[in-house]
Amino acid sequence: MSDLVVQRPEGLYCPPGDFYIDPWRPVPRAVITHAHSDHARYGNGHYLAAAPAEGVLRARLGEIALQTLPYGERIAHHGVTVSLHPAGHVLGSAQVRLEHGGRVWVASGDYKVAPDPTCTPFEAVRCDVFITESTFGLPIYRWCPDDEVFAEVNAWWARNAAHARASVLCCYSFGKAQRVLAGVDPSIGPIIVHGAVRPLNEAYRAEGVPLPDTRMVTEVTDKADLRRCLVVCPPGAAASPWLRRFGDAQTAFASGWMQVRGNRRRGGYDRGFVLSDHADWPGLLQAIDATGAERIIVTHGSSGAMVRYLGERGLRAESFQTEYGDDVVEADLQPASEAGA
Incomplete structure (x- = not known):
């Protein structure tokens, strides 16, 4: 057959x-x-x-x-x-x-x-x-529970915000970005998303998925917000001129590949969070x-x-x-x- x-x-x-x-x-x-x-x-x-x-x-x-x-x-x-x-x-x-x-x-x-x-x-x-x-x-490859991962992400963001540094979290614009947004604590500071992420957020919200309020960088009027925000963007944006407006930012990558030591260093990120879809x-x-x-x-x-x-x-x-x-x-x-x- x-x-x-x-x-x-x-x-x-x-x-x-x-x-x-x-x-x-x-x-x-x-x-x-x-x-x-x-x-x-x-x-x-x-x-x-x-x-x-x-x-x-x-x-x-x-x-x-x-x-x-x-x-x-x-x-x-x-x-x-x-x-x-x-x-x-x-x-x-x-x-x-x-x-x-x-x-x-x-x-x-x-x-x-x-x-x-x-x-x-x-x-x-x-x-x-x-x-x-x-x-x-x-x-x-064995993942930790999400609440443990997001406790690490929130602590990293809060430390950076306390030192007036933006926290740039790189992740795929569809799926991972929305999971990150659903998991972080928006009370820490403003959340800015890259233009590749925004239309996908809108599609998620249209399906009834609750996500916190986000802004584009062009919508930020108080420059102090750029020094305590969480930036959610695709990996390619971390090497682009777009990132310069956030100043002395800390960068991280959220991926299952972060399970293997060395991937973070090869990518040039300050932190790696093990989070996979x-x-x-x-x-x-x-x-x-x-x-x-x-x-x-x-x-x-x-x-x-x-x-x-x-x-x-x-x-x-x-x-x-x-x-x-x-x-x-x-x-x-x-x-x-x-x-x-």
Whole structure:
């Protein structure tokens, strides 16, 4: 019996349904797991995504032929029953459940199992075959609870503010930035966001996600605010002229990669906070076990290590070669409207 999902040059393809999942080249029909730029690309003829993803997809891709589906609702296409289920990664992220000929496959996209107030929690979906990410698929990656991480972030910000220094926290503009904003203590000082972050904040708020008040740097009238603020911006902004207006600022990067000593130094940051929107090693294993799948297909990240480990546990494990990043690589760090602003 042929597989429900196979590899093609354009991406992961469902032959009986004649559609792709997160294709990296333009195709007629695409099912999109989430709006990060390595999974949702411009140029497809038709897009299907979870309903909560509509705002962020349109913010990033503009006018596209987009069909949305509430979580859990099923539709049939060429005899394949398709439904989308929460992935807990970012707003609107989804796992794609495919049912055809009595078989069930689930393509996870990116996911995390830890709680996150900015998106719908991960939902385990029973299946025969599970296509899982493995971005942080090594035993070294084990995340601390968010409240511990944000206690560190708030303490760092408060110390800097007491010394009249801005706190510049670099993180991906979609997903991580909103999670940071939801987790910090806004009573410490004003919060300024980069222009790449603002439209995504608006999309989150439109979906009912509460975020603290934020300002653009051009909206700051009291220069003293620039010496006690928290600045949330994408990584590329830290090396741009945009940052100069904050003076002698302290910089930090929020990422799962900060788990490994040396990444902070190589990035030139003063601090590193371990905060990821992907599952850690225990989370990946927890999610895989919960599916009940006997066959696991691993994509991107530490796929070789994960395949070996699962094989040793008696599962049928293999990998797909994809063009997804090991984490998000944002090509749109600084929109033209923000250049030099």
